[in-house]
Amino acid sequence: MRGKLLVGVALTVTVGAGCTPSVDRLDGDAGPAGSAAGSASPSVPGAPTTASSGSVTPATVSTSPAAPVSGTSGPATQASEIRRTDWPNAVIRKLGFCGESDDSVAFRNGSNGFDVPCRILPGGAQPVYGEFIVEEPANAPSTEDALVLVELGNPNAARRQALVPVQLSDNGRGRYAWPVIGGDQPGSGGVKVMTFLSYRLVGQNVEATVRRLDGGTETRRWRKADGSGNWERY
Template identity: 70%
Template structure:
């Protein structure tokens, strides 16, 4: 009888020890901030192997696992440092096209496109010509005329695709202020953006101060006025 009691007590102790033993956890390096958390737990038995691998069973409709990439507009494909832009009279060339190479047209008084790391702004903000032309994105780019050690002047240039979508045309520009007579002080566009059909920019004036300026078109030709 005593032997049976001892055996029962030992079995009870074994059961309690098994219930209170610590749970083994699988460790791992934390992922970068914002990444989905990972789990070391095995998949639930209720999840079928077909669902886990992403395959569809017989008769199940095919599902798309990723969305197609958004197509890039033609104007965004422009290689701006080597672009050819027509009607850009700001650069002072006699030809109807300005051909940039490595960001400059290479003349004695050079015209530089997107100087000092400036970037283009894309938006559909230029009136389409002709009126039945397909609506496409346009670009606003910064161009600077003059040598770095002499009088310089900057301008914001709206660029529009031609009707056939292959050529790039400059529309009426937004001209910056004249530099100082000695050329040691230059008005520069610090930043610029398109707001609806209008243009807004932060500029650094000749006296070193900054201000926000806004322009809107005043006629169908696309000329700008400050307001």
């Protein structure tokens, strides 16, 4: 295990009237959840995500469930391997959150296609990138990682969301999940669902604005609890 933790990328978002300070790079932000699954690149459905860098103009996230996300960033840079992922059609290993018995979850057009589906980047959400997962072995070249939103369950039924850290495999071609940051269990017979309105990386930690089961919003923060990649709120 690498002793020195890698520093990730912070994503600035504005929710309602509040805003956070500018940071070095804007990579993506989470769209409102709970609607039909969307592509990581909303203007071209199914297209791989591209990289962006430069100074930041804060993104705006509406609290309306059907509203789009807006944001701007500086000139594009060369995309890393993880940024070339076609997320709506990705194959992700070790994603136990989706409830599959197989080692891998294969998404097609944003869903694994089961009767109780697992959807990736629902509602037009976008991945966030940064070096926030410790590389193994310690002398391995550092690579960017991704944080993506998934949702398990049918619309208008019991659903639960989670933020999934995704890392490249040793050969640089596969993608596998680390322990997820799960949203609250659904309440009132599954009708009420906690949703992630926005999320970002702050160094190696994760910060998100969520809508609680009671309809209120709050900011939550998580950090790694151990060397296995489990998370704890703080």
